[in-house]
Amino acid sequence: MPRSISVLGAGSWGTALAIQAARNGCDTLLWGHNPQHVSALNKAGKNQRYLAGCPFPASLTVTDNLQQCVQFSPLLLLSIPSHAFKSTLQQIKPFLDDQPRIAWATKGFDNDKGSLLSEVVVEILGDHVLTAALSGPTFAKEVADGLPTAITVASTSQTFASQVAAILHNHRFRAYTSSDIIGVQVGGACKNVMAIAAGIADGLGLGANTRAALVTRGLTEIMRLGTQLGGQPDTFMGLAGLGDLILTCTDDQSRNRRFGLALGQGKGREQALQEINQSVEGISAAREAYLLAQKHNVEMPITEQVYNVLFNNLPPIQAVQNLLAREQKPEI
Numbered sequence: 001m002p003r004s005i006s007v008l009g010a011g012s013w014g015t016a017l018a019i020q021a022a023r024n025g026c027d028t029l030l031w032g033h034n035p036q037h038v039s040a041l042n043k044a045g046k047n048q049r050y051l052a053g054c055p056f057p058a059s060l061t062v063t064d065n066l067q068q069c070v071q072f073s074p075l076l077l078l079s080i081p082s083h084a085f086k087s088t089l090q091q092i093k094p095f096l097d098d099q100p101r102i103a104w105a106t107k108g109f110d111n112d113k114g115s116l117l118s119e120v121v122v123e124i125l126g127d128h129v130l131t132a133a134l135s136g137p138t139f140a141k142e143v144a145d146g147l148p149t150a151i152t153v154a155s156t157s158q159t160f161a162s163q164v165a166a167i168l169h170n171h172r173f174r175a176y177t178s179s180d181i182i183g184v185q186v187g188g189a190c191k192n193v194m195a196i197a198a199g200i201a202d203g204l205g206l207g208a209n210t211r212a213a214l215v216t217r218g219l220t221e222i223m224r225l226g227t228q229l230g231g232q233p234d235t236f237m238g239l240a241g242l243g244d245l246i247l248t249c250t251d252d253q254s255r256n257r258r259f260g261l262a263l264g265q266g267k268g269r270e271q272a273l274q275e276i277n278q279s280v281e282g283i284s285a286a287r288e289a290y291l292l293a294q295k296h297n298v299e300m301p302i303t304e305q306v307y308n309v310l311f312n313n314l315p316p317i318q319a320v321q322n323l324l325a326r327e328q329k330p331e332i
């Protein structure tokens, strides 16, 4: 496979992944949907809006032309928010060749049907497409700054997983492979809901014990849903599970955690979103995970409380009380 990649989505994560691939000797084209933003990126040689202070390597260029981007490389990496995932696939479909290779770093579910993004790819493009999902504890800024990071690339094709991983892997960025594309996607989508929960608890000033309890019990319910959907238990103990859960529940670089913090401090949903002014994937993920849990009869009490705070105006402190009022039971 040629050493080239097209990255779709010029936000913080798409830009960081494009920088990483380009640094790794890959010809890289980054697509952004906003022509003014793309022109500013090309002019400045960096993404001031989303990744200030991280200059582009020479082998990275930016375009607003989707057809050009799709035809630039046989490997496409989507890093757009989940709400735009399906519509972007519909837009690229006419430009694809007969053996598309699609990877994505988006963390979330389909915002209409709650499907996994791998199911959306099959629905829109067919089941002949080679697919891979990237997930793990990876703040964009730290990757762009070249700080050591590890990620999981999951595909049902070991060969494709290795090809995608090789484009990104280097001495500062370890790209592991996995065959569990379901578990990796569920871990990445659901940890954002737990980061909102942990943020709410910290915003309410509930302390370190509460946070650790939420992370641990959060992992339990993510595993319940993930294994019910076909994921492997071990995946949830790995980078795309526990690794990313710890990262986003405990560090204020996480937008989901900061959103929860704001809610816990008494701010409204719209004010919190405005202050963050970037993707907060845990909001739609809370709704989709809650509905999936109902559909599959999976117990997800933390997700349910986050859903009620976000969509039924439940006061955050009442959500905590509801969790604490649950019946006593065995841990495992």
Ligand SMILES: NC(=O)C1=CN([C@@H]2O[C@H](COP(=O)(O)OP(=O)(O)OC[C@H]3O[C@@H](n4cnc5c(N)ncnc54)[C@H](OP(=O)(O)O)[C@@H]3O)[C@@H](O)[C@H]2O)C=CC1
Residues within 6 Å of the ligand: 009, 010, 011, 012, 013, 014, 032, 033, 034, 037, 050, 079, 080, 081, 082, 084, 088, 105, 106, 107, 108, 138, 139, 140, 141, 277, 278, 279, 281
């Ligand atoms: N940031 C991170 O550290 C990480 C993020 N992720 C995941 O990556 C995905 C992307 O998030 P991230 O880059 O952080 O988000 P950002 O909020 O940083 O950027 C979002 C980008 O998507 C663009 N966008 C919005 N709507 C559309 C659309 N309809 N079509 C195309 N582009 C659109 C935005 O453009 P505009 O500026 O015009 O709104 C912006 O460029 C999410 O699923 C996130 O969970 C995963 C790992 C790490």
Ligand SMILES: O=C(CO)COP(=O)(O)O
Residues within 6 Å of the ligand: 107, 136, 137, 138, 139, 140, 192, 195, 244, 247, 248, 253, 254, 255, 256, 257, 279, 280, 281
């Ligand atoms: O997914 C991420 C890190 O792995 C980024 O988390 P936030 O979207 O909460 O900032």
